[in-house]
Amino acid sequence: MPGLNGDQIRDRLSRARLYLCTDARLARGDLAEFARAALAGGVDIIQLRDKTGGAPLEASQELAALEVLAQACAEHDALLSVNDRADVALAAGADVLHLGQDDLPVAVARRVLGDEPVLGRSTHSPEQALAAAAEPGVDYFCTGPCWPTPTKPGREAPGLDLVRAVSRSGTDRPWFAIGGIDLARVPEVLAAGADRAVVVRAITEAEDPRAAAAELRQALTAPRSA
Numbered sequence: 059m060p061g062l063n064g065d066q067i068r069d070r071l072s073r074a075r076l077y078l079c080t081d082a083r084l085a086r087g088d089l090a091e092f093a094r095a096a097l098a099g100g101v102d103i104i105q106l107r108d109k110t111g112g113a114p115l116e117a118s119q120e121l122a123a124l125e126v127l128a129q130a131c132a133e134h135d136a137l138l139s140v141n142d143r144a145d146v147a148l149a150a151g152a153d154v155l156h157l158g159q160d161d162l163p164v165a166v167a168r169r170v171l172g173d174e175p176v177l178g179r180s181t182h183s184p185e186q187a188l189a190a191a192a193e194p195g196v197d198y199f200c201t202g203p204c205w206p207t208p209t210k211p212g213r214e215a216p217g218l219d220l221v222r223a224v225s226r227s228g229t230d231r232p233w234f235a236i237g238g239i240d241l242a243r244v245p246e247v248l249a250a251g252a253d254r255a256v257v258v259r260a261i262t263e264a265e266d267p268r269a270a271a272a273e274l275r276q277a278l279t280a281p282r283s284a
């Protein structure tokens with residue numbers, strides 16, 4: 059199955075609203091079913107982010123999980139994202155590599171991946187966000203955590219002030235709010251100026267992942283009152 063080219067990936071990124079990070083669901087053994095449900099509900103980008111075992115997944119497990127996600131993404135015209143590892147992103151033919159402040163430098167990741175996959179950056183302060191908005195080779199960035207979250211323990215939350223600051227900056231680079239976001243909080247996130255969000259528990263812990271994704275997407279794309 060031929061992959062998307064860089065223009066096609068960037069076009070989909072520009073239209074993306076809902077980004078899901080999921081673990082490999084090894085204990086439940088339902089990754090394929092879960093991913094198809096979340097994507098059918100309206101997730102635009104799905105990232106394999108498995109930090110559940112206290113150690114990274116074995117490479118073979120990570121690639122196997124990414125194959126499952128790649129198939130589900132292809133069926134739903136969604137983007138496949140890899141966390142942290144440029145070599146794994148290359149091996150999996152991923153559309154997206156996400157890098158945090160302590161991960162590979164963007165220029166190094168670009169050397170491994172070339173120009174086609176998109177690169178994202180995590181940011182936790184206005185300074186980091188503005189730097190990511192201007193950094194060559196970065197296609198999107200995330201700002202957070204909006205609220206303290208058990209999914210990223212120990213990460214201090216800059217809160218919605220950071221979202222407001224990025225919104226005021228008027229950057230034209232796509233950016234997502236992240237951290238502690240659920241359906242009830244989407245209106246506050248939108249009011250702060252974001253129109254894209256990344257979630258983990260709001261879908262991974264939902265009884266009905268398809269419904270959870272559909273509600274989040276609808277809330278993120280609902281017309282806003284002036």
Ligand SMILES: Cc1ncc(COP(=O)(O)OP(=O)(O)O)c(N)n1
Pocket residue numbers: 077079105107109141142156157158159160161178179180200236256
């Ligand atoms: C889409 C997205 N946004 C933020 C993160 C967090 O990245 P990072 O700060 O490197 O932390 P880890 O996820 O690697 O623990 C992400 N993974 N994806």
Ligand SMILES: Cc1nc(C(=O)O)sc1CCOP(=O)(O)O
Pocket residue numbers: 079180181200201202203204207208209210213236237238239256257258259260
């Ligand atoms: C993986 C991650 N990165 C963050 C950041 O601020 O960069 S917050 C976060 C966890 C988000 O999980 P949940 O939706 O369950 O709160």
Ligand SMILES: [Mg+2]
Pocket residue numbers: 141142156157158161
């Ligand atoms: Mg990281």
